[in-house]
Amino acid sequence: MxxxxxxxxxxxxxxxxxxxxxxxxxxxxxxxxxxxxxxxxxxxxxxxxxxxxxxxxxxxxxxxxxxxxxxxxxxxxxxxxxxxxxxxxxxxxxxxxxxxxxxxxxxxxxxxxxxxxxxxxxxxxxxxxxxxxxxxxxxxxxxxxxxxxxxxxxxxxxxxxxxxxxxxxxxxxxxxxLEIAFVDPAADDGDDADAKGAALLPTGAVVDQLTVPGVGSFEVSFINAGIPTLFVDAEALGFNGTELQGDINENVALLAQLELIRAHGAVKMGLINDVSEAANRQHTPKLAWVAPARSYQASSGKSIAAEDIDLCVRAMSMGKLHHAMMGTAAVAIAAAAAIPGTLVNVAAGGGERQAVTFGHPSGTLRVGAEALQEQGQWRVKKAIMSRSxxxxxxxxxxxxxxxx
The missing domain is CATH 3.10.310.10 (Diaminopimelate Epimerase; Chain A, domain 1)
Structure with missing residues:
Protein backbone atom coordinates (compact mmCIF):
# COMPACT_ATOMS: atom_id res chain seq x y z
CA MET A 1 0.00 0.00 0.00
CA LEU A 178 0.72 -10.01 26.18
CA GLU A 179 3.39 -9.48 28.83
CA ILE A 180 4.97 -6.03 28.69
CA ALA A 181 8.20 -5.24 30.53
CA PHE A 182 9.38 -1.64 30.95
CA VAL A 183 13.14 -1.83 31.42
CA ASP A 184 14.79 0.67 33.78
CA PRO A 185 11.66 2.86 33.43
CA ALA A 186 12.90 5.95 35.28
CA ALA A 187 13.69 8.44 32.53
CA ASP A 188 17.15 9.46 33.68
CA ASP A 189 19.42 8.60 30.78
CA GLY A 190 17.34 8.64 27.61
CA ASP A 191 17.93 10.44 24.35
CA ASP A 192 14.98 12.76 24.93
CA ALA A 193 16.42 16.04 26.18
CA ASP A 194 13.31 16.69 28.25
CA ALA A 195 13.82 13.42 30.10
CA LYS A 196 17.47 13.86 30.98
CA GLY A 197 18.19 14.53 34.60
CA ALA A 198 14.75 13.32 35.71
CA ALA A 199 15.50 10.74 38.40
CA LEU A 200 13.12 8.10 39.74
CA LEU A 201 12.54 10.38 42.73
CA PRO A 202 12.82 13.84 41.09
CA THR A 203 13.22 15.69 44.39
CA GLY A 204 15.20 12.93 46.09
CA ALA A 205 12.47 12.44 48.72
CA VAL A 206 9.78 9.75 48.99
CA VAL A 207 7.30 12.36 50.26
CA ASP A 208 7.25 16.12 49.64
CA GLN A 209 4.99 18.99 50.63
CA LEU A 210 3.25 20.68 47.71
CA THR A 211 1.57 24.05 48.30
CA VAL A 212 -1.00 25.13 45.71
CA PRO A 213 -2.20 28.73 46.18
CA GLY A 214 -5.96 28.89 46.59
CA VAL A 215 -6.28 25.13 46.93
CA GLY A 216 -4.18 23.91 49.86
CA SER A 217 -1.03 22.11 50.92
CA PHE A 218 -0.60 18.40 50.32
CA GLU A 219 1.81 15.58 50.96
CA VAL A 220 2.90 14.30 47.55
CA SER A 221 5.08 11.49 46.22
CA PHE A 222 6.74 12.41 42.94
CA ILE A 223 7.66 9.39 40.80
CA ASN A 224 9.29 9.35 37.39
CA ALA A 225 8.89 5.82 36.09
CA GLY A 226 6.85 4.95 33.03
CA ILE A 227 5.53 8.51 33.07
CA PRO A 228 6.11 11.39 35.50
CA THR A 229 3.37 11.13 38.13
CA LEU A 230 2.47 12.94 41.32
CA PHE A 231 0.60 10.88 43.89
CA VAL A 232 -1.61 12.48 46.54
CA ASP A 233 -3.48 10.88 49.42
CA ALA A 234 -7.14 10.64 48.41
CA GLU A 235 -8.36 11.87 51.80
CA ALA A 236 -6.35 15.08 51.46
CA LEU A 237 -8.39 15.86 48.33
CA GLY A 238 -11.68 14.99 49.99
CA PHE A 239 -11.90 11.66 48.14
CA ASN A 240 -11.96 8.04 49.29
CA GLY A 241 -10.28 6.41 46.28
CA THR A 242 -13.40 4.71 44.90
CA GLU A 243 -14.48 7.56 42.60
CA LEU A 244 -15.82 6.85 39.12
CA GLN A 245 -15.78 9.16 36.11
CA GLY A 246 -19.22 10.59 36.85
CA ASP A 247 -18.06 11.72 40.30
CA ILE A 248 -15.26 13.85 38.88
CA ASN A 249 -15.64 14.71 35.23
CA GLU A 250 -18.86 16.74 35.43
CA ASN A 251 -17.55 19.06 38.15
CA VAL A 252 -15.86 21.93 36.30
CA ALA A 253 -14.59 23.65 39.44
CA LEU A 254 -13.11 20.41 40.79
CA LEU A 255 -11.39 19.68 37.46
CA ALA A 256 -9.84 23.15 37.54
CA GLN A 257 -8.50 22.54 41.07
CA LEU A 258 -7.03 19.18 40.09
CA GLU A 259 -5.38 20.73 37.03
CA LEU A 260 -3.88 23.45 39.22
CA ILE A 261 -2.42 20.81 41.53
CA ARG A 262 -0.99 18.99 38.52
CA ALA A 263 0.52 22.22 37.17
CA HIS A 264 2.24 23.09 40.45
CA GLY A 265 3.46 19.51 40.72
CA ALA A 266 4.95 19.77 37.24
CA VAL A 267 6.94 22.81 38.33
CA LYS A 268 8.23 21.08 41.45
CA MET A 269 9.22 18.04 39.36
CA GLY A 270 11.25 20.34 37.10
CA LEU A 271 9.18 19.53 34.02
CA ILE A 272 8.09 23.14 33.44
CA ASN A 273 9.28 26.49 34.76
CA ASP A 274 5.90 28.09 35.37
CA VAL A 275 2.35 26.81 35.91
CA SER A 276 1.25 28.66 32.77
CA GLU A 277 3.24 26.16 30.70
CA ALA A 278 1.11 23.23 31.87
CA ALA A 279 -1.58 23.98 29.27
CA ASN A 280 0.87 22.95 26.56
CA ARG A 281 1.97 19.86 28.46
CA GLN A 282 -1.31 18.04 28.99
CA HIS A 283 0.02 14.48 28.76
CA THR A 284 2.65 14.77 31.48
CA PRO A 285 2.86 14.67 34.40
CA LYS A 286 -0.10 12.61 35.57
CA LEU A 287 -1.98 13.32 38.78
CA ALA A 288 -3.20 10.33 40.80
CA TRP A 289 -4.65 9.79 44.25
CA VAL A 290 -4.32 6.70 46.42
CA ALA A 291 -6.23 5.18 49.31
CA PRO A 292 -6.15 1.95 51.33
CA ALA A 293 -8.12 -0.94 49.86
CA ARG A 294 -11.90 -0.44 49.97
CA SER A 295 -14.78 -2.38 48.46
CA TYR A 296 -16.64 -0.61 45.66
CA GLN A 297 -18.63 -1.20 42.51
CA ALA A 298 -16.70 -0.67 39.27
CA SER A 299 -18.14 1.23 36.33
CA SER A 300 -19.16 -2.07 34.70
CA GLY A 301 -21.18 -3.04 37.79
CA LYS A 302 -18.54 -5.54 38.90
CA SER A 303 -18.05 -5.71 42.67
CA ILE A 304 -14.48 -5.14 43.82
CA ALA A 305 -13.78 -6.57 47.27
CA ALA A 306 -11.28 -4.86 49.55
CA GLU A 307 -9.63 -8.19 50.34
CA ASP A 308 -8.84 -8.72 46.63
CA ILE A 309 -6.77 -5.57 46.22
CA ASP A 310 -3.88 -3.87 48.00
CA LEU A 311 -4.99 -0.28 47.44
CA CYS A 312 -7.24 1.98 45.37
CA VAL A 313 -5.83 4.36 42.74
CA ARG A 314 -7.52 6.94 40.55
CA ALA A 315 -5.67 8.96 37.90
CA MET A 316 -6.32 11.99 35.72
CA SER A 317 -5.51 11.96 32.02
CA MET A 318 -5.77 15.01 29.76
CA GLY A 319 -7.89 16.82 32.31
CA LYS A 320 -10.38 14.03 33.04
CA LEU A 321 -10.54 11.02 35.36
CA HIS A 322 -9.35 8.02 33.35
CA HIS A 323 -11.91 5.25 32.83
CA ALA A 324 -9.41 2.59 33.94
CA MET A 325 -5.66 3.17 34.34
CA MET A 326 -3.02 4.40 31.94
CA GLY A 327 -0.36 1.75 31.38
CA THR A 328 2.48 4.19 32.04
CA ALA A 329 0.82 5.33 35.26
CA ALA A 330 0.55 1.67 36.26
CA VAL A 331 4.34 1.49 35.87
CA ALA A 332 4.63 4.51 38.17
CA ILE A 333 2.29 2.82 40.66
CA ALA A 334 4.38 -0.36 40.59
CA ALA A 335 7.60 1.61 41.10
CA ALA A 336 6.18 3.74 43.91
CA ALA A 337 4.70 0.71 45.67
CA ALA A 338 8.14 -0.94 45.68
CA ILE A 339 9.79 2.02 47.44
CA PRO A 340 9.09 2.04 51.20
CA GLY A 341 7.58 5.26 52.49
CA THR A 342 5.95 6.63 49.36
CA LEU A 343 2.25 7.44 49.62
CA VAL A 344 1.54 4.54 47.27
CA ASN A 345 3.55 2.12 49.39
CA VAL A 346 1.89 3.33 52.60
CA ALA A 347 -1.60 3.04 51.10
CA ALA A 348 -0.77 -0.54 50.10
CA GLY A 349 0.20 -1.38 53.69
CA GLY A 350 3.88 -0.46 53.69
CA GLY A 351 6.97 -2.64 53.70
CA GLU A 352 8.88 -4.18 50.83
CA ARG A 353 6.72 -5.13 47.84
CA GLN A 354 7.51 -6.56 44.44
CA ALA A 355 3.91 -6.47 43.18
CA VAL A 356 0.56 -4.90 44.01
CA THR A 357 -3.01 -5.33 42.83
CA PHE A 358 -4.84 -2.02 42.75
CA GLY A 359 -8.44 -1.07 42.17
CA HIS A 360 -9.28 1.45 39.42
CA PRO A 361 -12.62 2.71 38.05
CA SER A 362 -13.07 -0.28 35.70
CA GLY A 363 -11.78 -3.02 37.99
CA THR A 364 -8.36 -4.22 39.09
CA LEU A 365 -4.83 -4.57 37.74
CA ARG A 366 -1.77 -6.39 39.07
CA VAL A 367 1.63 -4.83 38.39
CA GLY A 368 5.11 -5.73 39.53
CA ALA A 369 8.38 -3.89 39.89
CA GLU A 370 11.87 -4.79 41.01
CA ALA A 371 13.35 -1.92 43.01
CA LEU A 372 16.74 -1.68 44.69
CA GLN A 373 19.00 0.90 46.29
CA GLU A 374 22.34 1.65 44.69
CA GLN A 375 24.65 4.02 46.57
CA GLY A 376 21.66 5.35 48.48
CA GLN A 377 19.58 6.00 45.34
CA TRP A 378 16.47 4.05 44.43
CA ARG A 379 16.34 2.36 41.04
CA VAL A 380 13.65 0.26 39.38
CA LYS A 381 15.20 -2.32 37.09
CA LYS A 382 11.98 -3.49 35.47
CA ALA A 383 8.21 -3.10 35.74
CA ILE A 384 5.93 -5.79 34.33
CA MET A 385 2.23 -6.05 33.54
CA SER A 386 -0.10 -8.03 31.31
CA ARG A 387 -2.14 -6.42 28.55
CA SER A 388 -3.80 -7.45 25.30
Missing amino acids: TIETLAGGQTRIPATYMRGGTSKGVFFRLQDLPQSAQQAGLARDKLLLRVIGSPDPYGKQIDGMGGASSSTSKAVILAASERANHDVDYLFGQVSIDKAFVDWSGNCGNLSAAVGAFAIHSGLVAADRLVRDGVCEVRIWQANIGKTILAKVPMRDGEVQETGDFELDGVTFPAAE ARILMEGWVRVPSASF
Missing part, protein backbone atom coordinates in the same frame (compact mmCIF):
# COMPACT_ATOMS: atom_id res chain seq x y z
CA THR A 2 1.26 3.47 -0.88
CA ILE A 3 0.21 7.06 -0.34
CA GLU A 4 -2.13 8.34 -3.02
CA THR A 5 -3.51 11.82 -3.64
CA LEU A 6 -7.06 11.48 -4.92
CA ALA A 7 -8.89 13.70 -7.38
CA GLY A 8 -11.53 14.51 -4.77
CA GLY A 9 -9.07 16.51 -2.67
CA GLN A 10 -8.02 13.85 -0.17
CA THR A 11 -4.82 11.92 0.42
CA ARG A 12 -5.05 8.33 1.53
CA ILE A 13 -2.31 7.01 3.77
CA PRO A 14 -1.71 3.38 4.86
CA ALA A 15 -2.80 3.06 8.49
CA THR A 16 -4.00 0.55 11.06
CA TYR A 17 -6.53 1.17 13.83
CA MET A 18 -5.60 -0.83 16.92
CA ARG A 19 -6.62 -1.40 20.50
CA GLY A 20 -3.80 -1.73 22.97
CA GLY A 21 -4.77 -2.36 26.59
CA THR A 22 -7.59 0.05 27.43
CA SER A 23 -6.69 2.53 24.69
CA LYS A 24 -7.14 2.81 20.91
CA GLY A 25 -5.05 4.64 18.35
CA VAL A 26 -4.10 5.04 14.70
CA PHE A 27 -0.81 3.31 13.86
CA PHE A 28 1.50 4.29 11.01
CA ARG A 29 4.79 3.05 9.64
CA LEU A 30 7.13 6.02 9.35
CA GLN A 31 7.92 5.07 5.75
CA ASP A 32 4.23 5.27 4.83
CA LEU A 33 3.77 8.88 5.95
CA PRO A 34 3.92 11.77 3.47
CA GLN A 35 7.49 13.01 3.10
CA SER A 36 6.73 16.25 4.96
CA ALA A 37 5.49 14.27 7.96
CA GLN A 38 8.38 11.83 8.15
CA GLN A 39 10.20 14.18 10.50
CA ALA A 40 9.03 15.97 13.62
CA GLY A 41 7.43 19.34 13.04
CA LEU A 42 4.32 21.27 12.09
CA ALA A 43 3.42 19.16 9.05
CA ARG A 44 3.42 15.95 11.12
CA ASP A 45 1.35 17.53 13.88
CA LYS A 46 -1.18 18.97 11.42
CA LEU A 47 -1.53 15.61 9.71
CA LEU A 48 -2.17 13.71 12.94
CA LEU A 49 -4.58 16.36 14.21
CA ARG A 50 -6.65 16.01 11.02
CA VAL A 51 -6.49 12.20 11.13
CA ILE A 52 -7.82 12.14 14.69
CA GLY A 53 -10.32 14.98 14.11
CA SER A 54 -8.86 17.79 16.22
CA PRO A 55 -9.18 20.51 17.25
CA ASP A 56 -12.90 20.00 17.78
CA PRO A 57 -14.74 22.67 19.82
CA TYR A 58 -17.65 20.23 20.12
CA GLY A 59 -15.35 17.74 21.84
CA LYS A 60 -16.61 14.79 19.76
CA GLN A 61 -13.97 14.28 17.03
CA ILE A 62 -16.79 13.34 14.64
CA ASP A 63 -14.71 14.20 11.55
CA GLY A 64 -11.79 11.99 12.45
CA MET A 65 -10.66 8.70 13.97
CA GLY A 66 -10.57 9.91 17.57
CA GLY A 67 -13.10 8.74 20.13
CA ALA A 68 -13.46 11.97 22.14
CA SER A 69 -11.49 10.74 25.16
CA SER A 70 -7.86 10.74 26.20
CA SER A 71 -7.87 6.95 25.74
CA THR A 72 -8.86 7.17 22.08
CA SER A 73 -7.18 10.36 20.85
CA LYS A 74 -3.79 8.84 20.10
CA ALA A 75 -1.38 8.21 17.24
CA VAL A 76 1.65 5.92 16.93
CA ILE A 77 4.53 6.00 14.43
CA LEU A 78 6.85 3.01 14.08
CA ALA A 79 10.04 2.34 12.15
CA ALA A 80 12.51 -0.53 11.98
CA SER A 81 15.21 0.28 14.53
CA GLU A 82 18.84 0.89 13.69
CA ARG A 83 19.64 0.85 17.41
CA ALA A 84 21.61 -2.16 18.64
CA ASN A 85 19.54 -4.91 20.29
CA HIS A 86 16.22 -3.31 19.32
CA ASP A 87 13.70 -4.28 16.65
CA VAL A 88 11.52 -1.21 16.32
CA ASP A 89 11.45 2.48 17.23
CA TYR A 90 8.14 3.64 18.70
CA LEU A 91 6.95 7.25 18.83
CA PHE A 92 3.69 8.19 20.56
CA GLY A 93 1.57 11.31 20.10
CA GLN A 94 -1.24 12.26 22.50
CA VAL A 95 -3.59 14.36 20.39
CA SER A 96 -5.51 17.11 22.16
CA ILE A 97 -9.25 16.96 21.55
CA ASP A 98 -10.15 20.65 21.63
CA LYS A 99 -6.79 22.27 20.88
CA ALA A 100 -4.45 22.21 17.88
CA PHE A 101 -1.79 20.41 19.87
CA VAL A 102 0.00 17.06 19.84
CA ASP A 103 1.84 16.22 23.06
CA TRP A 104 5.04 14.22 22.46
CA SER A 105 6.28 14.48 26.06
CA GLY A 106 5.56 10.93 27.19
CA ASN A 107 4.66 7.37 26.33
CA CYS A 108 1.35 5.48 26.26
CA GLY A 109 1.72 2.29 28.24
CA ASN A 110 -1.52 0.80 26.97
CA LEU A 111 -0.67 1.28 23.30
CA SER A 112 2.80 -0.09 24.06
CA ALA A 113 1.02 -3.45 24.23
CA ALA A 114 0.03 -3.11 20.57
CA VAL A 115 3.43 -1.99 19.28
CA GLY A 116 5.02 -5.44 19.15
CA ALA A 117 2.03 -6.97 17.38
CA PHE A 118 1.84 -4.13 14.86
CA ALA A 119 5.58 -4.32 14.22
CA ILE A 120 5.27 -8.02 13.36
CA HIS A 121 2.12 -7.55 11.26
CA SER A 122 3.68 -4.74 9.25
CA GLY A 123 7.03 -6.39 8.53
CA LEU A 124 9.17 -4.21 10.78
CA VAL A 125 10.65 -7.14 12.72
CA ALA A 126 13.42 -9.10 10.97
CA ALA A 127 12.37 -12.58 9.87
CA ASP A 128 15.11 -14.27 11.90
CA ARG A 129 13.64 -12.73 15.08
CA LEU A 130 10.22 -14.32 14.56
CA VAL A 131 8.93 -17.69 15.74
CA ARG A 132 6.26 -19.79 14.06
CA ASP A 133 4.64 -20.98 17.28
CA GLY A 134 5.29 -19.71 20.77
CA VAL A 135 6.27 -16.29 22.07
CA CYS A 136 8.21 -13.69 20.09
CA GLU A 137 9.98 -11.05 22.16
CA VAL A 138 9.90 -7.72 20.36
CA ARG A 139 12.51 -5.24 21.58
CA ILE A 140 11.03 -1.75 21.41
CA TRP A 141 12.84 1.56 21.69
CA GLN A 142 10.40 4.11 23.13
CA ALA A 143 11.62 7.25 21.44
CA ASN A 144 9.60 9.78 23.46
CA ILE A 145 11.37 8.91 26.71
CA GLY A 146 14.42 7.02 25.47
CA LYS A 147 13.66 3.68 27.13
CA THR A 148 13.42 0.00 26.24
CA ILE A 149 10.18 -1.98 26.34
CA LEU A 150 10.07 -5.75 25.86
CA ALA A 151 6.82 -7.15 24.47
CA LYS A 152 6.20 -10.90 24.56
CA VAL A 153 3.86 -11.49 21.62
CA PRO A 154 2.15 -14.89 21.24
CA MET A 155 2.44 -16.45 17.77
CA ARG A 156 0.56 -19.24 16.05
CA ASP A 157 1.30 -20.58 12.56
CA GLY A 158 3.62 -17.65 11.97
CA GLU A 159 0.97 -15.04 12.78
CA VAL A 160 0.29 -12.93 15.85
CA GLN A 161 -2.24 -14.66 18.09
CA GLU A 162 -4.82 -12.02 18.98
CA THR A 163 -7.73 -14.01 20.38
CA GLY A 164 -7.70 -15.76 23.73
CA ASP A 165 -9.26 -15.94 27.17
CA PHE A 166 -7.26 -13.24 28.97
CA GLU A 167 -9.61 -10.72 30.58
CA LEU A 168 -8.53 -7.12 31.18
CA ASP A 169 -10.76 -4.86 33.26
CA GLY A 170 -11.74 -1.90 31.12
CA VAL A 171 -11.96 -4.04 27.96
CA THR A 172 -15.25 -5.83 27.26
CA PHE A 173 -14.02 -8.89 25.39
CA PRO A 174 -11.20 -11.34 26.21
CA ALA A 175 -8.10 -11.64 24.02
CA ALA A 176 -4.62 -13.15 24.00
CA GLU A 177 -2.37 -12.12 26.88
CA ALA A 389 -4.04 -5.94 21.83
CA ARG A 390 -5.98 -6.41 18.62
CA ILE A 391 -6.17 -4.95 15.13
CA LEU A 392 -9.59 -3.36 14.65
CA MET A 393 -9.21 -2.13 11.06
CA GLU A 394 -6.46 -1.85 8.49
CA GLY A 395 -6.14 -0.17 5.12
CA TRP A 396 -5.95 3.59 4.49
CA VAL A 397 -7.00 6.67 6.38
CA ARG A 398 -8.14 9.60 4.23
CA VAL A 399 -7.07 13.13 5.07
CA PRO A 400 -7.92 16.35 3.20
CA SER A 401 -4.77 17.13 1.19
CA ALA A 402 -4.79 20.82 2.08
CA SER A 403 -4.75 20.15 5.83
CA PHE A 404 -1.05 19.34 6.21
